[in-house]
Ligand code: GTP
Ligand code: SPV
């Protein structure tokens with residue numbers, strides 16, 4: 101097939117990789133509908149994908165990964181910077197020369213009898229000053245079809261690249277999906293990613309976590325911008341004004357849900373709306389007016405399926421009704437559609453579970469869908485997609501929100517006292533682990549800015565970068581920084597806050613704080629709302645004022661233990677910024693005093 105570019109850096113790199121992996125043939129992805137259609141047909145013919153009911157789910161397909169390959173593998177993810185110090189104490193590190201050698205040994209000849217697909221893709225709207233280009237080589241049609249939803253791909257990307265050498269190299273080899281030889285390696289200094297022995301989402305859709313967070317966070321540090329694990333939403337007030345919020349929650353902690361929320365009825369009637377700009381990643385830069393602007397570098401949603409339903413997230417569900425790839429969900433054989441836990445109360449009896457065996461959802465003890473099963477849906481499908489989604493300038497940010505799963509500690513919401521205190525609040529984030537990564541679920545771990553698995557360099561330098569960004573902003577124009585926790589539980593283990601659409605009540609308070617319209621109570625950890633300022637209209641019988649006061653409370657005894665935990669975590673960082681050390685001492689004094 102004809103090469104789609106004359107770019108020398110591109111062609112020579114691809115030729116090197118062809119010599120290494122020895123494909124039977126090479127196919128360039130041009131971004132055309134015809135090519136996508138042909139690849140879908142081929143994947144169905146080999147059993148890699150299953151075509152779903154085309155009347156109910158037009159252009160939708162199901163894919164099952166290997167049973168040992170269902171989530172990101174953090175223990176096998178490496179930052180291959182020149183020194184261990186540059187990767188920092190929270191990343192796995194490998195010497196770049198050793199890593200290349202090991203990976204090339206694994207990749208050698210691995211495309212024999214297979215096709216190499218060359219995917220030119222843009223993170224961000226093609227041609228925006230925020231955007232960056234990558235090329236992923238893969239031997240997986242599943243990867244090609246997912247990348248074609250999640251990013252902008254094809255000829256137009258190579259035209260935008262021209263003869264520039266500024267692009268990210270990505271090599272993906274399925275090999276034998278051998279867990280023992282699975283590696284996800286980032287080489288930030290070389291703009292290079294190599295991923296071997298996986299076929300799952302975040303391990304292999306290299307534009308997403310590998311590029312748009314790990315490589316891009318490093319680029320951002322050098323170039324004066326930020327790559328963050330943040331959703332972007334526009335909150336429209338009854339007067340029609342739209343304020344934008346970026347929020348960082350760890351994997352499977354509610355970004356997609358918050359980004360697409362439907363306001364509670366009372367709010368909706370008054371004219372409140374939420375518009376989704378992005379559900380996972382933000383690239384953020386200072387605009388000419390001195391404010392911070394964010395774009396979503398992605399073009400689709402790679403969302404958690406379980407728990408997505410008509411009530412929790414109707415916009416996400418609607419987004420999956422066409423042109424979507426489902427991964428590791430159950431297949432309903434009666435009507436050739438899909439099902440997952442929490443979709444409805446009517447599991448199919450005649451079905452195939454995510455591993456590929458016959459399954460009766462009414463009688464089986466087993467789950468039909470894997471807890472980290474996902475949908476890959478085009479962003480344009482989303483009923484509440486923002487009119488600014490394609491805006492090459494991005495949207496101006498009023499607030500940054502951090503959050504995670506804390507059953508006991510963190511109040512529903514609190515506001516930092518300043519930018520630097522807000523950076524501190526982000527740096528001490530912790531959350532109970534989820535099924536989005538391989539390993540134990542429900543264990544509290546530190547996950548600063550929700551970037552623990554995604555920061556491409558030393559986390560302490562990343563915090564310093566946050567501090568530097570703030571120092572370059574007029575405090576009047578800087579976003580205000582908040583922390584939220586939708587996951588407080590009572591002693592019986594029940595969630596104390598209804599969450600989902602009702603989180604709008606908290607967002608409304610956040611925007612009012614940004615506009616100086618509402619008072620707050622100063623506590624040892626920051627500003628907490630007066631209970632009267634969170635509107636509970638419509639929650640009668642669900643959340644009483646006393647319960648609200650409880651979830652807004654700051655328990656000094658619990659925070660005392662937390663301060664010790666933060667101290668232990670901070671002790672890992674030789675390069676801890678003095679500003680954060682000082683914020684830590686202030687918190688300690690406030691809690692103990
Ligand atoms: P990644 O795609 O892994 O980055 O996840 P995410 O942060 O986008 O998480 P998502 O919105 O997909 O939510 C993950 C899980 O959290 C789902 O099972 C949701 O049902 C649940 N969840 C989301 N929002 C809330 C909430 O406000 N309250 C409660 N209790 N659960 C929530
Ligand atoms: C996450 O785990 O944060 C995700 C899914 O968004 S993945 O693409 O697998 O990283």
Ligand code: MN
Nearest residue numbers: 350351352380
């Ligand atoms: Mn994510």
